[in-house]
Amino acid sequence: MSTANAVEPVDLSALQRPSGAFAMVAIDQREALRNMFAEHTDSAVPDAALTEFKLEAARALSPYASAMLVDRQFAWEQVVAQQAVAPGCGLIASADHFEAAYGEVVGRVTIDREVDPQTARTQGAVALKLLVLYRPDGGGAERVEMVEEFVRLCRGAGLISIVEPVSRSPLGGGDWDWDAGVLAAAEELGSLGADLYKAEIPLHGEGPAVEVARRCEQITATVDSPWVVLSSGVREDVFPTAVETACRAGAAGFLAGRAVWASCIGKPDVAHELRTAAVDRLRRLGDLVDTVVGR
Template identity: 60%
Template sequence: MTDPTSTPTRFGLDAVARPGGGFAMLAVDQREAMRAMFAEHQEAPVTDERLRDFKVAATRILTPHASAVLVDKQFAFDAVVDAQAVAPSCGLIAAADHFVAGNGEFVTAVEIDRGVDPAAVREQGAVAMKLLVIHRPDEPAAARVAMVEEFVERCRVAGLVSIIEPVAKAPRGGGEWDWDGCVVEAARELGSLGADLYKAEVPRKGEGAEDDIRRACAQITEAVSSPWVVLSSGVPAELFPRAVELACREGASGFLAGRAVWASVIGSDDVERDLHEVSVPRLQHLAGIVDGLVRR
């Protein structure tokens, strides 16, 4: 007989959700991409400390208004935990992906980060882990599927919520390709492999005709067996609230986003002031959209 005490208590989606059942989640797990954002506003090299301090401040100021926060182990997870920066009402998500740079991209490939131990981050307070997955139309599905299945099992054994984030990228071989088609194909390929939550790019990058965006969102809903949310990368910040609304009207359950909330305060002469005065209202507005459209 299996010792019942050997199996950790399993966290459910309530640990990263709003009281009404939707998701209004904050991402501060950007790595070299965030360094590049800071570099646009200063001549001196952007230090790891600069990134860490921003992530801790954003977590402390914004998480009272978020249902969960996603933090990377590379720069900030330990610092966020040590600073007790996560609001008690907010779930903590550990990024469990190792980004491989190359070919002019900050992320050209992704591996499971073996240095992120599920049991250890759970002990530090995490209720979930997230894995980015690169979907290229000219690369075989088998490796992506196997990585997602392994990640989901690692989360399951540790009692953590599993979140996958497929991102469409151009074929390595070049040539014409259909980005929107790839976003939907990724959902069909990876959306029923057991992950508890699916994080999708916004069709049409939030631009274009409402009917086109809604049609593609409906296709994602049909393809994914779990609840799903949208991310904000690639979507103009002023269009992201509309994107969240359209996605939720077609079956999405909220968002897990960073840039649309805090990117504009990078380079400010008073970052903490602007996180309070600019980013908090944006996050509250987005959360209000989710609360108004998503019910259990």
């Protein structure tokens, strides 16, 4: 276990609801979001369309979210300049640099050196987030080193550190077990000092509830910090039940994007869908985690 853990727990209240639960929304998707828009048009999707969507989502959802996660590439400066995030909603900056590689939209991730932690804090950030790709066939030392550096950068700036490992296929090919990767990532990276751990939901929330819960309990036992679930790979209609199962097994809430707003994309009036259908989903999810996790 890293010596980075020999510190007092960080105050996470800037990211929490009054109940103590986390009900956070991610709008930091990048080329993956462009691909989602591209499914509904024959034209190229310009950067401006992604920025507009992110601003609309921030305005619509932040009054009901305990925190919003925003990326530098398409929206951070605009969100800050336009004060698009509601007062009382914590602002999280993505501090990861994505590269396409190995046939994946996000195949390589490093710390984004263009995100200065001190500047982000001055602009209103209370936390930084780092995505980490876990592959079963190597790279462990590099992942650990990157996470430990990220934690140090956050601590140095007085920011909460959020680490988001995701399970990916081995570069060497062959059969692999995605769920085993979710649990192995927690084992490798969950004790490196991050203040909050963001995990994929085992079995994408669609296996037997008792088995989803058992695997979530393994994450709870492995990770030193509070942890929350993400929604990528989980169907929108399944996500609430999956969140409840995970929280009853030790998770403290969610930091989710697609399960909240993805179905708004492609609708005739996206902004209206965000203000109505997406807000309704988020409010129900917030009530859920308040009930299950709340103090």
